[in-house]
Amino acid sequence: MDSDLVDIIERATQEVMTTMVGFGVQWARALTPEDLPGSGVLSSFSLNGPVSGTAFVVCSPDLACRITSLLLQTECRVVDGEVLDAMGEIANMIVGSVKSVFEAEVGRITLSTPSVRVLGEPHQEGAAKGESITVAFRYNKSSYLSVSFSSQDGIFQGVSNGQ
Amino acid sequence: MAYNLLIVDDSSVVRKIIRRSILNTQIPVGEIYEAGDGEEALAVLKQKSVDAVLTDLNMPKMTGRELLTAIKAEPQWKHLPVMLITTETRVEDVVDAVNKGAMGYIKKPFTPADIENQLFPFLCH
Numbered sequence: 001m002d003s004d005l006v007d008i009i010e011r012a013t014q015e016v017m018t019t020m021v022g023f024g025v026q027w028a029r030a031l032t033p034e035d036l037p038g039s040g041v042l043s044s045f046s047l048n049g050p051v052s053g054t055a056f057v058v059c060s061p062d063l064a065c066r067i068t069s070l071l072l073q074t075e076c077r078v079v080d081g082e083v084l085d086a087m088g089e090i091a092n093m094i095v096g097s098v099k100s101v102f103e104a105e106v107g108r109i110t111l112s113t114p115s116v117r118v119l120g121e122p123h124q125e126g127a128a129k130g131e132s133i134t135v136a137f138r139y140n141k142s143s144y145l146s147v148s149f150s151s152q153d154g155i156f157q158g159v160s161n162g163q
Numbered sequence: 164m165a166y167n168l169l170i171v172d173d174s175s176v177v178r179k180i181i182r183r184s185i186l187n188t189q190i191p192v193g194e195i196y197e198a199g200d201g202e203e204a205l206a207v208l209k210q211k212s213v214d215a216v217l218t219d220l221n222m223p224k225m226t227g228r229e230l231l232t233a234i235k236a237e238p239q240w241k242h243l244p245v246m247l248i249t250t251e252t253r254v255e256d257v258v259d260a261v262n263k264g265a266m267g268y269i270k271k272p273f274t275p276a277d278i279e280n281q282l283f284p285f286l287c288h
Contacts, residue, residue, distance in 0.1 A: 016272045019272035020180070072180065073183055088174075089176055092271075093250055097250065097272075100253070113221075
């Protein structure tokens with residue numbers, strides 16, 4: 001796993017979470033996609049340009065509701081359309097921040113609008129073909145958020161954190 | 164003096180987030196209008212008195228850049244402050260937006276303080 005890219009994803013995720021919803025998430029270093037619970041809100045994106053690939057953000061339903069409640073200052077108990085929209089925006093900020101780091105090295109990359117839905121098997125549906133990096137975060141024992149980037153053309157090789 | 168603001172974004176959730184953030188600033192706010200794209204924004208501007216526009220870049224029908232160009236082309240809106248709220252942070256994009264007349268941009272993720280620091284100076288002018 002490219003440690004620089006992991007750092008980039010970790011920093012972007014923490015920045016978005018602390019800035020937009022006011023709490024951080026714990027980087028679960030030992031958590032693999034296979035460890036993630038069997039349901040969640042999936043936001044998926046395609047990246048196109050000098051490098052191309054796919055990005056996924058998966059969030060457990062309870063954490064998605066908590067994020068939405070804090071983001072919109074409304075009470076949210078179940079995953080509905082508003083939660084999907086809110087998670088799509090949070091995911092867009094995370095993936096967009098990571099994309100900005102890529103762009104500094106390789107030039108303009110186009111990021112698609114997010115496709116957001118509830119899914120049953122994130123580690124299978126979100127499974128990437130080719131090279132893939134997943135960074136998982138915990139909020140509490142049962143709440144998680146994971147960020148994945150995948151590509152078949154080795155986009156992660158040579159991407160540094162610029163520091 | 165209370166300022167009337169127009170939020171332009173195709174996502175109603177993003178509009179809510181921006182609205183909530185604005186209301187958490189010290190900016191004295193009158194009305195906050197919303198539009199889902201550039202065309203709707205122009206319709207609001209024709210009907211309402213607006214002191215500043217906060218707009219996304221990527222929207223259907225009319226993008227933030229096209230909206231910016233349309234606003235600056237109208238003599239009555241030429242000096243209306245337009246602020247971009249975007250995840251795009253490439254220098255070329257910012258320069259292009261400023262060349263088209265944007266007052267600046269607010270990078271997502273943002274705090275209420277970011278909005279206040281960027282927007283308030285232009286409202287006070």
